[in-house]
Amino acid sequence: MSNVIERFLKYIQIDTQSDETPTSVPSTSKQLNLAHVLIEELQSLGLEEVKCNKGYVYAVLPANTPNVVPAIGFIAHMDTSPDMSGFAVKPQLIENYPGGDIILNAEKNFILSADAFPELQQYVGKTIITTDGTTLLGADDKAGVAEIMTALEYLVQHPEVEHGKLCIGFTPDEEIGRGADHFDVKGFGADFAYTVDGGPVGELEFENFNAAKAVVQFYGRNVHPGSAKGKMINSILLAHEFLSLLPSHETPADTEGYEGFYHLHRSQGEIENTILHFILRDFKNEGLENRKNTMRNAAKMLQKKYGQDSVKIEITDQYQNMREKIEPVMQIVDIAKQAMEAVGVKPKINPIRGGTDGARLSYMGLPTPNLFTGGHNFHGRYEFIPTFALEKGVEVILKIIEKSIMM
Numbered sequence: 001m002s003n004v005i006e007r008f009l010k011y012i013q014i015d016t017q018s019d020e021t022p023t024s025v026p027s028t029s030k031q032l033n034l035a036h037v038l039i040e041e042l043q044s045l046g047l048e049e050v051k052c053n054k055g056y057v058y059a060v061l062p063a064n065t066p067n068v069v070p071a072i073g074f075i076a077h078m079d080t081s082p083d084m085s086g087f088a089v090k091p092q093l094i095e096n097y098p099g100g101d102i103i104l105n106a107e108k109n110f111i112l113s114a115d116a117f118p119e120l121q122q123y124v125g126k127t128i129i130t131t132d133g134t135t136l137l138g139a140d141d142k143a144g145v146a147e148i149m150t151a152l153e154y155l156v157q158h159p160e161v162e163h164g165k166l167c168i169g170f171t172p173d174e175e176i177g178r179g180a181d182h183f184d185v186k187g188f189g190a191d192f193a194y195t196v197d198g199g200p201v202g203e204l205e206f207e208n209f210n211a212a213k214a215v216v217q218f219y220g221r222n223v224h225p226g227s228a229k230g231k232m233i234n235s236i237l238l239a240h241e242f243l244s245l246l247p248s249h250e251t252p253a254d255t256e257g258y259e260g261f262y263h264l265h266r267s268q269g270e271i272e273n274t275i276l277h278f279i280l281r282d283f284k285n286e287g288l289e290n291r292k293n294t295m296r297n298a299a300k301m302l303q304k305k306y307g308q309d310s311v312k313i314e315i316t317d318q319y320q321n322m323r324e325k326i327e328p329v330m331q332i333v334d335i336a337k338q339a340m341e342a343v344g345v346k347p348k349i350n351p352i353r354g355g356t357d358g359a360r361l362s363y364m365g366l367p368t369p370n371l372f373t374g375g376h377n378f379h380g381r382y383e384f385i386p387t388f389a390l391e392k393g394v395e396v397i398l399k400i401i402e403k404s405i406m407m
Contacts, residue, residue, distance in 0.1 A: 002391055003153060004147055004150040004394050005129075005387050005391075007145075007146040007149055008139075008142060008143055008390055011138070011142040011145055012086075012137060012138035013089060014030075014033050015030050015086050015087040015089075016033070016078050016086060016142075017030070017080050017082060017085065018176045019176070020176040025054045025055060025172070025173070025181070025182060026054070026055035026079070026172035027079075027173050027178070028079075031078055031079050031173070032055060034142075034145075035055055035057050036052075038078075038170055039051075039057060042059040042149075042152075045153060045156045046156055047059040047060060047061050047156075053182075054172075055173070056170070057170040058167075058187070058188065060165065060166065061152060061155060061166040063163065064159060064162060064163060065405060069407060070164060070192065070404060070407055071165035071191050072164060072165075072191070072193065072400070072404055073166075073168070073169060073188060073190030073193025074148045074168055074169075074193065075168075075193055076142075076144030076195065076197060077144070077145075077171045077172070077173075077179050077197065077357060078141070078170050078172055079172050079174060080136060080138050080140065080142070081378070082175065083379040083380065084379060084381065085134075085136070086136055087135065090131070090132040090134070090135070091130070091132075093128075093129055093387075094127065094129075095127045096127070097127070099121060099124045100114050101114050102114075104132055105134065108133055110132075110133025112130060112384065117376070117382065119376060127386065127387040129384060129386075129387060130383075131381055131383060131384075133381045134381065135381070136380055136383050137375070139373055139383060140197070140375060140378035140379065140383070143373035143393065145170060145196075147390060147393035147394050148168060148196055148397065150394045151394050151398050152166070152168065154394070154398060162402075162405055163402075166401065169188060171183060177213075177318045177355070183361060185361065192332045192368065193361065193367070194358075194368060194370065195370045196397070197356045197358070197370055197373065198352070198370050198372040199372060199373070199375060199376065200372060200374065201374050201386075201393075202340060202345050203350065203371070204340065204347045204349050204370070205349070205351065205369060205370040206322060206327075206333050206349075207283065207322060207323035207351045208319075208322055208323075208352035208355050209281040209319075209353065210281070210282055210284070210285055210287075210320050211279065211280070211317070211320075211355055212279070212292060212315055212316060212317050212318055213278065213279050213280070214277075214280060214292075214295055214314065214315045214316075215276070216275070216278070216299065216312070216314075217273070217312045218235040218236075218238040218239045218242070218269075218275070218276075218302075219233075219310055219312075220233040220235030220273070221233040222271045233310070234271050235269060235271060235272055235273055236271065238302060238306065238310060238311065239267070239274040239276055242298050243276075245298035245301060246294065246295070246298060250262055251263060257350075257351070258283050260281050260284075260288070262291060263279045263280075263281070264276055264277070280292065280315075281353070281354075295313060296315070299311045299312075319355050320360075321359070322358060322359045322362035322368070325362035326362060326369055329367045331407070332369060333349075333369050335403050335404060335407070336369065336400055338403060339396050339400040339403055342399050343395040343399050345396060356368075371393070371396060371397075372393065372396075373389070373390075373393055374389020374390055375389070
């Protein structure tokens with residue numbers, strides 16, 4: 001088993017699920033358990049300036065070339081999604097995958113269906129790492145962490161390979177949109193960087209959604225149902241009425257490519273109080289503003305009908321499309337594209353239907369496109385990653401470093 005696979009299997013055993021409820025940094029102290037492991041590994045490899053600040057792990061591999069070359073950053077996040085548990089992950093290695101369905105958990109009837117996930121057929125004959133159906137896997141983004149660490153190990157063991165200054169960053173709380181909140185761009189010291197946080201092999205991304213989140217609260221009036229006529233206001237039904245005012249086919253399940261969406265991802269309600277949590281996504285600033293206004297107008301309609309205090313809405317911007325900041329330095333995308341081609345990977349340049357730390361970092365002065373990790377179906381029980389994809393991720397990182405010498 002290669003080093004990157006061993007590392008990945010080690011890291012996913014450490015529960016690092018983030019939580020958007022606390023305001024602490026990091027949001028969960030258990031993320032520090034992986035941070036401490038990484039610090040020990042970085043120090044044992046001999047990297048310099050190894051430190052942890054507010055859960056952010058930084059390190060530097062100094063240049064060993066006499067040439068003046070740019071300092072490159074490589075960044076991945078340590079946390080896993082709040083959407084599903086990352087505790088006690090039990091990975092399964094499906095060797096020489098024969099095709100068809102994969103039974104994740106016979107007892108619970110969790111099946112990784114080839115019909116539902118036809119991309120599985122790309123990996124016939126390969127080794128695939130899956131979950132046992134009771135947790136997520138954690139390839140988002142422990143695959144990226146493992147690939148960066150393994151590339152560093154290779155460079156340390158092969159000092160004959162020339163490279164410029166390499167700046168390493170592992171962040172907490174990316175999954176809850178806070179990964180760049182306390183990132184020290186100036187202290188990081190890179191001229192540009194790459195997040196290793198993408199999906200299937202070949203993904204190369206330099207544009208992403210503009211993003212906002214919305215919290216909508218509905219307030220009702222509870223009266224005994226036997227005498228409720230003209231008196232009861234059911235906040236759950238207000239919430240349903242609000243939902244009916246949004247475009248019904250602009251959801252994640254109905255959109256792709258450059259299409260934006262409204263995503264209701266959490267709700268809680270009773271007669272007197274119901275709360276809906278949304279994320280809003282669009283590749284154009286104008287489109288995101290239109291979505292915000294659609295929600296505000298829906299709230300106003302209900303306020304007019306049921307009273308000013310019946311609905312309260314709060315919308316918060318999260319991140320912007322990084323394309324604007326990457327286009328002036330497109331050579332960093334070209335280098336990644338050439339690196340993939342050099343190691344036999346076909347680049348797939350598509351927009352990110354989501355966000356990465358790189359989106360915000362690009363607006364903080366550090367242009368940061370995104371590289372693949374190799375994983376599929378992040379954030380849930382059907383997550384999987386082919387082992388060769390982990391290895392290709394390492395190869396691409398090393399090839400980018402090699403090609404940067406010629407910049």
